[in-house]
Amino acid sequence: MRVALLGIVHESNTFAEGVTRLDQFRNGHWHFGEDIIAEYSHAYHEVGGMIEAMKEADIQLVPIMYAEATPGGTVCKDAFEHLMNEMFGELKRQLPVDGCLVVPHGAGVCEAYPDMDGHWLGRLREMVGKDVPIIGTIDPHANLSQAMIDATNALVAYKTNPHVDQRTVGKEAGMIMADTLLGRIKPVQLFASLPLAISIEQQLTEKNPCKELHDMAKDALSKENILSTSIVLGFPYADVKEMGSSVIVIADGDLAAGEAVLDKLTDHIFCNRSAFNGIKNNIKTIVSTWDQMPKPMLLLDMGDNVGGGSPGNSVYLFDQLENEAKENVFHCVFDPAAVQLANAHAIGDKFELNIGQRPDRVPTPTRLVTLAFKGPGSFDETTPRHGGQVHFDMGPIAIVKTEKNHVVMLTSLRVPPYSLRQLTSFGINPLDFDAIVAKGVNAPIAAYKDVCPSIVQVNTPGVTAADMTLFHYDNRRVPLYPFEEISASC
Numbered sequence: 001m002r003v004a005l006l007g008i009v010h011e012s013n014t015f016a017e018g019v020t021r022l023d024q025f026r027n028g029h030w031h032f033g034e035d036i037i038a039e040y041s042h043a044y045h046e047v048g049g050m051i052e053a054m055k056e057a058d059i060q061l062v063p064i065m066y067a068e069a070t071p072g073g074t075v076c077k078d079a080f081e082h083l084m085n086e087m088f089g090e091l092k093r094q095l096p097v098d099g100c101l102v103v104p105h106g107a108g109v110c111e112a113y114p115d116m117d118g119h120w121l122g123r124l125r126e127m128v129g130k131d132v133p134i135i136g137t138i139d140p141h142a143n144l145s146q147a148m149i150d151a152t153n154a155l156v157a158y159k160t161n162p163h164v165d166q167r168t169v170g171k172e173a174g175m176i177m178a179d180t181l182l183g184r185i186k187p188v189q190l191f192a193s194l195p196l197a198i199s200i201e202q203q204l205t206e207k208n209p210c211k212e213l214h215d216m217a218k219d220a221l222s223k224e225n226i227l228s229t230s231i232v233l234g235f236p237y238a239d240v241k242e243m244g245s246s247v248i249v250i251a252d253g254d255l256a257a258g259e260a261v262l263d264k265l266t267d268h269i270f271c272n273r274s275a276f277n278g279i280k281n282n283i284k285t286i287v288s289t290w291d292q293m294p295k296p297m298l299l300l301d302m303g304d305n306v307g308g309g310s311p312g313n314s315v316y317l318f319d320q321l322e323n324e325a326k327e328n329v330f331h332c333v334f335d336p337a338a339v340q341l342a343n344a345h346a347i348g349d350k351f352e353l354n355i356g357q358r359p360d361r362v363p364t365p366t367r368l369v370t371l372a373f374k375g376p377g378s379f380d381e382t383t384p385r386h387g388g389q390v391h392f393d394m395g396p397i398a399i400v401k402t403e404k405n406h407v408v409m410l411t412s413l414r415v416p417p418y419s420l421r422q423l424t425s426f427g428i429n430p431l432d433f434d435a436i437v438a439k440g441v442n443a444p445i446a447a448y449k450d451v452c453p454s455i456v457q458v459n460t461p462g463v464t465a466a467d468m469t470l471f472h473y474d475n476r477r478v479p480l481y482p483f484e485e486i487s488a489s490c
């Protein structure tokens with residue numbers, strides 16, 4: 001038996017300026033055929049888990065294409081069409097296959113197809129026909145659509161945020177595929193979309209309110225005929241009609257059992273909806289507790305969350321901390337122009353540099369800096385971290401130190417802060433700082449929790465700002481909590 005492996009992964013922030021182009025997939029993670037196996041067989045990524053499951057079941061895996069770009073603006077039409085042409089062209093050469101293992105993200109938005117993942121999964125279904133099982137993983141930040149469910153036999157979401165279980169979940173999907181092909185199970189997929197959106201701030205799965213919910217989903221697996229349960233938290237920064245939270249249950253031929261579990265999980269989320277609202281710590285709170293907090297603190301710059309599609313170039317928090325005379329802080333800022341200017345100097349040179357931008361459009365100050373490092377910015381991560389990737393490339397980088405003891409890593413490519421190796425590979429010791437600014441919300445915690453005894457999510461401006469109700473949506477559903485109150489009894 002032969003099972004094809006296909007993936008197009010993008011988390012699209014429709015509020016971000018500009019579109020995501022093909023070169024952003026090229027600069028990200030884009031592999032064909034056997035290269036996919038070489039890249040991911042040992043990675044803590046769902047593709048690694050799928051490879052392992054197929055090997056164990058003695059089923060031939062036919063790797064077609066896997067493409068992923070750093071989260072960013074809406075995917076441009078040409079880029080998506082090109083990716084589909086490459087992927088489906090290669091699949092056509094490999095047909096017939098007995099099954100398809102798929103890796104969509106679930107929150108992809110293309111200019112031409114607001115439900116990008118529903119679109120490519122639907123095209124895949126047309127190509128292979130209704131009898132070939134299509135089974136895969138999705139990110140719990142998916143805005144799940146009916147089209148994604150209709151095109152697939154089973155989708156399994158990661159159960160952790162930060163996503164450190166991607167390989168395990170990929171293996172789970174692979175095993176559902178193997179058992180289906182071997183006639184051991186008959187998966188039926190049930191899904192319910194809730195009229196609410198969970199704040200990104202409350203999506204840490206090891207803490208309540210998510211912990212209790214994920215424990216319930218796990219407990220349901222002990223019920224007869226329940227193969228898989230997924231809590232799909234949703235991605236608030238996409239102005240699409242599916243934006244919001246949902247639940248998937250995969251049952252073994254038993255619709256009634258699946259429905260009972262689906263109802264229990266959706267009722268729990270709905271009835272506890274106010275607990276899923278954000279807290280929104282502001283800079284004043286952080287400054288007032290600065291001296292008492294164990295160091296180094298991890299300050300999560302929520303408004304400039306690179307993993308949620310923000311540009312990664314905001315110096316809002318940087319300015320605020322300097323204004324409050326807070327010193328000894330590490331920042332990583334995407335600013336290719338500043339890298340170029342800095343790299344024209346020699347190590348140890350002092351010069352003036354303008355760094356980054358402000359999402360609130362306030363002009364940024366010119367800082368006197370000393371160049372501490374310049375060179376290529378690639379590094380590897382070999383432990384389970386959010387995103388499951390091994391190879392990272394920030395392009396050329398420069399590291400500068402300001403007069404107020406802020407150390408700034410300037411990068412030429414946008415790379416989210418998912419790995420401590422982003423610092424340690426360049427001789428930076430995280431323990432040397434009072435605070436480390438990471439442009440994320442929950443995802444960086446997997447990388448930093450062992451070195452940062454204090455973790456604070458900071459409500460900063462930007463296209464991933466904590467309070468989703470401040471954004472203007474044209475396409476979301478109405479009513480949708482917390483935008484509108486929903487009066488229903490529990």
Ligand SMILES: [Zn+2]
Pocket residue numbers: 139140141163
């Ligand atoms: Zn995610």
